[in-house]
Amino acid sequence: QKEVEQNSGPLSVPEGAIASLNCTYSDRGSQSFFWYRQYSGKSPELIMFIYSNGDKEDGRFTAQLNKASQYVSLLIRDSQPSDSATYLCAARGGDTGRRALTFGSGTRLQVQP
Amino acid sequence: EADIYQTPRYLVIGTGKKITLECSQTMGHDKMYWYQQDPGMELHLIHYSYGVNSTEKGDLSSESTVSRIRTEHFPLTLESARPSHTSQYLCASTGTETYEQYFGPGTRLTVT
Numbered sequence: 001q002k003e004v005e006q007n008s009g010p011l012s013v014p015e016g017a018i019a020s021l022n023c024t025y026s027d028r029g030s031q032s033f034f035w036y037r038q039y040s041g042k043s044p045e046l047i048m049f050i051y052s053n054g055d056k057e058d059g060r061f062t063a064q065l066n067k068a069s070q071y072v073s074l075l076i077r078d079s080q081p082s083d084s085a086t087y088l089c090a091a092r093g094g095d096t097g098r099r100a101l102t103f104g105s106g107t108r109l110q111v112q113p
Numbered sequence: 114e115a116d117i118y119q120t121p122r123y124l125v126i127g128t129g130k131k132i133t134l135e136c137s138q139t140m141g142h143d144k145m146y147w148y149q150q151d152p153g154m155e156l157h158l159i160h161y162s163y164g165v166n167s168t169e170k171g172d173l174s175s176e177s178t179v180s181r182i183r184t185e186h187f188p189l190t191l192e193s194a195r196p197s198h199t200s201q202y203l204c205a206s207t208g209t210e211t212y213e214q215y216f217g218p219g220t221r222l223t224v225t
Contacts, residue, residue, distance in 0.1 A: 031212075032212055034214070036216075040152075041152070041201075042218075042219070043203050043216040043218050043219045044156070044203075044216050045216070046213055046214070046215060049212070088156070090214070092212050100144075100146045100158050100161050100171070100205070101212075101214050103156045104155075105154075105155040106155065
C-alpha cells in the first residue's frame with residue numbers, strides 16, 4: 001500500500017463545474033498536507049497546505065482534512081481550462097520533519113471548455 | 114514566491130560524460146531535496162540534505178551523488194552519464210519554521 005494514494009484519473013469536468021480531488025494517507029502520524037499543481041513538463045507548484053481538521057479556503061480552492069478518516073481533498077470551484085493539470089497530494093510525516101514530503105502519484109484533471 | 118534556481122534547464126549530453134546539475138536557493142532554507150521524474154510518472158526522491166555537510170540517499174536508488182558545502186547550494190553530479198539517466202531532475206527546499214516545500218524549475222536531461 002502506498003503511503004499517499006490518489007486516483008490517477010483523468011478526472012474530466014466541464015468548465016464552471018466543481019472539481020473534487022481526493023487523497024488518502026496511511027501514516028496516522030502525518031501532521032500536515034499539501035496540494036501541488038503540475039502542468040505537463042513543468043515543476044510542481046504549491047497551491048495550498050492544511051494542518052488542522054476541517055476546511056481551508058483560498059480563492060477558488062478549498063482544502064479539506066479529516067484526520068480520523070485519513071482523508072484529504074481539494075475542491076476547485078468554477079473550474080477553468082487553465083486548471084487542467086496533474087494535482088499532487090503530499091503528506092509530512094510525524095517524525096522530526098527532516099525527511100521530504102511523501103507524494104501521491106497525482107490525479108490528472110481535464111477541464112472541458 | 115519561491116526563489117530556487119536550477120541550471121541548466123535543458124541538457125543533451127553523450128554517454129560517459131560527467132555532469133553536474135546546479136541548484137541554488139536564496140531563502141535560507143536548511144532542507145534541500147533532489148527528485149527524479151519521468152514524463153507522466155510520479156516523483157521519486159533521490160537525495161536530501163537537512164543542512165550543511167549532511168546528505169542522505171532517498172527512496173529511489175541513484176548513481177548520482179550530491180554535496181552540501183553551502184546552505185544555498187545543493188549540486189547533483191553524475192560521474193558517467195548513461196541513457197538510463199535521461200529524466201527530469203527537480204530540486205526543492207523547505208525552511209525550518211515552515212514545512213512548505215518549493216520546487217525549482219527542473220533540469221531536463223537527455224543522455225544519448
